Amino acid sequence: MDANNRTARVAGLLYLLTVVTGIFSLIVVPSRVDAHGDAAMAVTNIVSNELIFRLGIASGALGYVAFLILPLALYKLLSSVNRDMAVLMVALAVACVPIYFVALANQMDILSLVDGDKYKQLFTPDQLRERVMLLMDAYNHKVFVSEIFWGLWLLPFGYLVFKSGFLPKVLGILLMMGCFSYLISYFAQIVFPHATIPSFVMLPATFGEIGICLWLLIVGVRKPKHAVG
Template identity: 55%
Template sequence: MDLIKNEDYKTQNKTARIAGLFYLSIVLSGIFTLMYVPSKLIVWDDASITFNNIVTSEMLFRIGILSGLICYVCYIMLPIVLYKLLKPVHENSAVLMVVFAIISIPISYLNIQNKVDVLSLIGNAEYLKMYTAEQLEAQVMLLLESYDNGILIVEVFWGLWLFPFGYLVFKSGFLPKVLGILLMVGCFSYLIAVCGGLLFPNYEIPSFVMLPASIGEIGTCLWLLIMGIKKGKSTHMSNN
């Protein structure tokens, strides 16, 4: 009996670390594509500078797109692995977690097309010669704005999946409860950011609003990857 329990623990711990690895990949690629690349290339109040930045640093822009594609592939795998790990805690919540996460994927991939279209506009195709430089610059900015609008929409699901995920972490008994609380609060952080972005576009949401989500996700990522799960804790299937 002890041997079986020990083997179960090894399997669960391996699953936790795989989830942590996928999570880390999402965090790193997400930071690169959503924060680092835009900070280097995009100047929102100057279309000309932004256009020239992308032209002169086209490879960085392309790597940013690739990083986004990798991020969303990992975002497909993460909830599936977490489902395997957390299903014994509460199956219905685990299913809801996966559904909310997976729904965001097609939206995210379609949204990346805006960035791919930017590459077409900065190219040397013959048909582009009919546009003036100002027109091309304006179209590039419009596509970048469309991409940002798409991120605002997909953040709804980036937030929603955190609530069942956080609940499962909190109830698991083999992951820190504080991380579960932060993840659940993080759900509302995203939703506040979305509502604020839609209702008050000229008002910048304070950075502390997203702190619970950031700390909860990065903390859970590192815990899964480094610590795995607590040994000796058992869970029981529940559908209530």
């Protein structure tokens, strides 16, 4: 139990790091630089908030390194419940990591364009702004694709939590529902690009992920009431 509690708290810490850096890089930074399709304003916002933009890249990289290690810690904790589901959980989680790091390269390319004299000499201001917008779209599209895997890995993860006997079943249910929250959000935006996705759609994922993060970090694991079959 002591070893499992240590593993649970490591996983909780990694999860918390993933959540905090994700909020900063995926919510706070875009709120400072998003220009809603205005190329000139986008370049102005990035230049005037360059430190925030760079911190967003750094926090994104840190968060995804943590997210790469997180499923391995969870595998150590939950593989005894069902090894095949644990392997599936790890595979679906890590699948989005290379996609996101390619997206980070797009952000670094943006910095090269707006911060390098070489490119200012090669391109007119309008051409430079167009390239910045293309790279911003490329970044956003890759992050959007990652959303599929943000959802898919929660299904085996939630199942393992539910069946474990040493973690709350309600959190397992919320995590499994959270899988469909992400998938509904993703496919709704693909099929109905101008529709507004109701905020309640993402509530199971939000409560499930934050709940399991805090439970692992603060509570750890409890003694199973019965052996896992």
